[in-house]
Amino acid sequence: MGDEQWLDIGDAGQLAQQPLQQVMIGKTKAALSYANGQFGVINGSCNHVGGPLGLGTLEGDYVTCPWHHWKFHRITGEGEPGYEADRVPRYECKVEGGRLLVRDAPASTRNRLPHAKHPLDRDLKRAPGPLRVWGLSTTIMDDAHPRYSTSEALLQSALEHAGAKHALEFRMTKLRALDFRACEGYYSKSAYACTWPCSISQVHHHDGMNEVYENLVFWADVILVATPIRWGVASSLYFKMAERLNTVQNQITLRNRVMLKDKVAGFIITGGQDNIQAVAGQMLQFFGELGLQFPQFPYIAHSRGWTAEDMERNVEIVQHSRQLHDGARALLDRCVDLAARLAVGAAPPFERAGRKAAGVERRGPPASG
Ligand code: FES
Numbered sequence: 001m002g003d004e005q006w007l008d009i010g011d012a013g014q015l016a017q018q019p020l021q022q023v024m025i026g027k028t029k030a031a032l033s034y035a036n037g038q039f040g041v042i043n044g045s046c047n048h049v050g051g052p053l054g055l056g057t058l059e060g061d062y063v064t065c066p067w068h069h070w071k072f073h074r075i076t077g078e079g080e081p082g083y084e085a086d087r088v089p090r091y092e093c094k095v096e097g098g099r100l101l102v103r104d105a106p107a108s109t110r111n112r113l114p115h116a117k118h119p120l121d122r123d124l125k126r127a128p129g130p131l132r133v134w135g136l137s138t139t140i141m142d143d144a145h146p147r148y149s150t151s152e153a154l155l156q157s158a159l160e161h162a163g164a165k166h167a168l169e170f171r172m173t174k175l176r177a178l179d180f181r182a183c184e185g186y187y188s189k190s191a192y193a194c195t196w197p198c199s200i201s202q203v204h205h206h207d208g209m210n211e212v213y214e215n216l217v218f219w220a221d222v223i224l225v226a227t228p229i230r231w232g233v234a235s236s237l238y239f240k241m242a243e244r245l246n247t248v249q250n251q252i253t254l255r256n257r258v259m260l261k262d263k264v265a266g267f268i269i270t271g272g273q274d275n276i277q278a279v280a281g282q283m284l285q286f287f288g289e290l291g292l293q294f295p296q297f298p299y300i301a302h303s304r305g306w307t308a309e310d311m312e313r314n315v316e317i318v319q320h321s322r323q324l325h326d327g328a329r330a331l332l333d334r335c336v337d338l339a340a341r342l343a344v345g346a347a348p349p350f351e352r353a354g355r356k357a358a359g360v361e362r363r364g365p366p367a368s369g
Contacts, residue, residue, distance in 0.1 A: 006094075006101040015039070015100050020063060020074075022054025025102055029054060030091060031063050032100075033074040040075035041091040041102050047072075047079075047112050049195055053088070067186065067193040068203070077108060086113040118205070120197035120213050124259060127218070131339050133162040133170040133332070134220035136212070138227045138238040140176050150270040150302065150318040154328040155226035158268070161329040162222075166336055173215060175237045178208030183243035191254055198247040209244045217248065221339045222264050223292065224332065225283065229271025229303065234279050248290050260291040262342040266335040267299035268328060270318065272311050276301040293342065295334035300327040 009015065009023055009032070016034045022044055023032045029044030031054035042063065044054040051067030058064070062071040062080055071080040072088050079086035089106030137152040155172065162170040181204060187194035201207045216223060227234040251257040265287045269279050280299045288294070302324055304314045318324055 005104050007104050009093075009100045009102050012039075012095045012098055012100040020054065020056065020058040022052060023102075025091060026104055030102070031056070031072075031074070033058055033063060035061070035074070038075070039093050039095070039100060040073075041093045042072060042074065042077040043088040043090075043106065043110065045088070046070055047086055047088055047110065049192060051190075051193065067189055068199055079113070083113060085111055087111050118197045118202055120201065120210065120217070124217065124261075126221075126262075129169075131166075131168050131221045131336060131343065132219055133159060133168050133222040133224070133336070134215045135159045135170065135172040135224045135226065136175060136215075137172060138175045138225065138235045138241065140235060140237055143176070148315050148319065149228070150315065151226040151228050151268050153318060154268045154270065154300070154302075154324060155224055157325040158224055158328040158332040161332050162336065165329070165333075168336065171215070173211055175212075175241055178211055180208035180212075180240075180244065182240055183246060187246055187250060191250060194246055194250045196247050196251050196257075196259070198244060200244070209241070212241060212244070213248075216245075216263075217259050220263065221343065222266070222332070222335045223287075224266050224268065224335065225287075226268040226270075227279065227283070229269060229273065229275055229279055232273075232275040232278060234269075234283065242286055245286075245290060252291070258291045262339070263292050264335045264339040264342065265292040265294060265298070266331045267301075268331070269299055269301040271303045272308065272314050273306055274303050276303055293338065295331075295338040297331075297334065300324070300331050 007025060015032065019035060020031060020033045023030050029052060031042050031044045033040045035058065044052055046053055046065040046067065048065065048068055048070050051065040053063050053065055053072065056064045056066040058074065061074050063074050064071050072078065075090065077088040077090035078084040087110065089110050090108050092103045092107050094101050135155045137155055139149045139151050141147050141149060159170045159172055162168045181200050184200060186199045198209065201210055227238050230236065248259050251259055267280060267283050269276055280301065284294065284298065302318060
């Protein structure tokens with residue numbers, strides 16, 4: 001190799017000011033580090049899903065990826081102890097005449113060790129069998145001292161109806177029973193940092209949201225979501241869950257992969273005071289973005305109104321309201337009816353989500369070299 005293959009990266013003194021930075025070697029992003037009087041240069045694209053290593057942090061001799069914190073030795077490019085063979089390419093470098101020079105071709109190759117697949121990382125194919133109904137209760141209570149939940153009671157009526165009238169398999173998830181982490185904002189780093197399966201589930205294998213993903217993405221054909229109204233919006237647990245569903249919506253943005261197809265959602269919304277239409281509007285918007293479909297009249301709701309503060313009376317009304325429980329059953333009927341039509345191919349084969357009129361941006365994952 002001749003000297004012409006050394007590229008001038010810049011003033012060595014200035015480059016030494018930062019422990020880690022991203023530089024370009026031709027068209028390739030690299031992570032340039034400086035510690036203990038020595039430069040190190042490795043490829044800047046992480047082995048995981050292409051995170052920008054040069055924008056990460058330096059921990060000892062390891063470059064930590066800013067996306068999900070995989071580590072690579074800053075000089076050899078090898079993974080952390082135990083994962084050495086999971087490596088990114090390294091580059092030779094030297095200082096001459098106060099300039100940092102880097103070879104324009106890597107001195108080692110990239111190698112990805114096989115990693116065990118997450119259980120959610122599988123084919124989206126629906127398991128055969130009759131329609132399946134999943135109820136999701138998002139209300140919060142102390143189950144050691146349970147109270148009557150109007151939204152959950154109506155959901156229960158709808159689910160029992162799925163079994164009694166339609167002979168369908170059904171199940172209920174009480175969101176409060178799941179121990180799950182809040183979204184940690186991977187999408188805010190980069191759309192590509194928000195992965196499927198969810199980055200949090202990949203790190204915390206037993207995260208409670210896995211039950212939601214399993215039922216929503218793989219198991220259910222009909223999804224009934226029940227929420228109380230709290231301060232004019234759905235329950236806080238509902239929103240905590242919704243943020244974690246970014247992983248589903250983001251697949252549409254990144255890969256044109258609509259994960260929820262031919263699935264139908266309906267909503268049960270109850271509150272002591274009003275704002276039903278705003279809550280329903282938000283839920284319809286959100287689940288519509290995920291790709292769910294809705295029957296005619298996709299929600300039922302109940303509230304006592306602004307001036308009614310006698311909540312014990314509210315409980316009594318819902319407990320004994322034939323109309324409301326029949327309404328929940330009728331909502332289930334409408335959802336099942338639509339799901340049955342979709343199951344026999346009535347749904348048009350949409351190519352992509354229509355959320356953004358400009359279409360899905362196809363810029364592909366970050367390049368790796
Ligand atoms: S850890 Fe680097 S992209 Fe995920």
